[in-house]
Amino acid sequence: MTAFHGTHTDSLSGLSVRAERGLGGRAMVELRPRMTGDYRTARQITHDYDVYILGEGIGTLLAAPVIVDGKARGVLYGGAWGHWGIGGVAATPAVQVADELARALARRDEMRRELADTSAPAAPDTLSAVQREELRESYAELRSIANVIDDAAIRARLAEVERRIAAISGIAEAARTEPIPQVRLSPREIDVLARAALGETNARIGELLGLREATVKAYLSSAMSKLDASTRHAAVAQARKWGLLP
Known part of the structure; x- marks a missing residue:
């Protein structure tokens, strides 16, 4: 049990319910x-x-x-x-x-299935769809953690881990087979787009990143414009194709 409203005690916190029980x-x-x-x-x-x-x-x-x-x-x-x-x-x-x-x-x-279908094709012997999704979730979580850390050295180390995750996904490597436009997304635009890639709503993204919902919409709109995409789904697919997201 992970979310509660109106409880009087913390008795239920952490309770794990088994099937049939x-x-x-x-x-x-x-x-x-x-x-x-x-x-x-x-x-x-x-x-x-x-x-x-x-x-x-x-x-x-x-x-x-x-x-x-x-x-x-x-x-x-x-x-x-x-x-x-x-x-x-x-x-x-x-x-x-x-x-x-x-x-x-x-x-x-x-x-998520549509995004997977529109992403760059996976090379032979690469990650499974489940493993790729786990990497993407880890990537988004790392970026969220980095945003609340003040230590520049630790932030740099986390950024290096993020780059490794993108490389492991195989998409960045596939993107090198064709010219990549010079598109630069701001760190916040990447944060928001990485969360949108997981299917999260603007309200949920704002909650996770400490942003107002209107601010989330603004970052998404800016990223979509830079990526020449008409929807968030298309923006995510384009960012993955160009190696900007894992």
């Missing part, structure tokens, strides 16, 4: 919402996590799975301090939110 684990396996108005006495679930749930004082609990391509990608929980009669009608808003999140994740997955 507890209310959420059952929801993941059955691919449908599960709920109970009296968690303590519920007989249809295991009680592996009582110390956490009851430690928060939760009596009523709802678990709505986030289903993408027929698989559970996560679970949204809703709880109340007390016992309430909860049924399908009461659970509908939570299920709708889970469905909206599932659609957003599906769109992000599709965008």
Whole structure:
């Protein structure tokens, strides 16, 4: 469990729920919402996590799975301090939110596939698609870390690691087979574009980089103009083609 709202204690922080265990684990396996108005006495679930749930004082609990391509990608929980009669009608808003999140994740997955298709072709014996995506996520995270470090020497070392990641991806090498326009993106433009390449929204990028959403839009617009791209997807593809992003 990684995100909380309205909790009274930190009892649930760091809890890892296994498939089939507890209310959420059952929801993941059955691919449908599960709920109970009296968690303590519920007989249809295991009680592996009582110390956490009851430690928060939760009596009523709802678990709505986030289903993408027929698989559970996560679970949204809703709880109340007390016992309430909860049924399908009461659970509908939570299920709708889970469905909206599932659609957003599906769109992000599709965008990543499209970006992969438009990137420079991989050379034989290069990284797998999963490995390449992990490198790109690591690259974006390194840039985020570098932005909060004041030590110039450490920042320079991180920049060197970033260059190595770009080289390992094989895209920078492939880009050398054709002339590369003299395009220079600012560090912030690269930061924002690297996050956009991961399918993150402007609001999320701003949250991660400590920027206002309007500022994120401005950096993206500037990068798109420099790369002669009409969309962020095209800008990412062009940046990868020219070796500006891994």
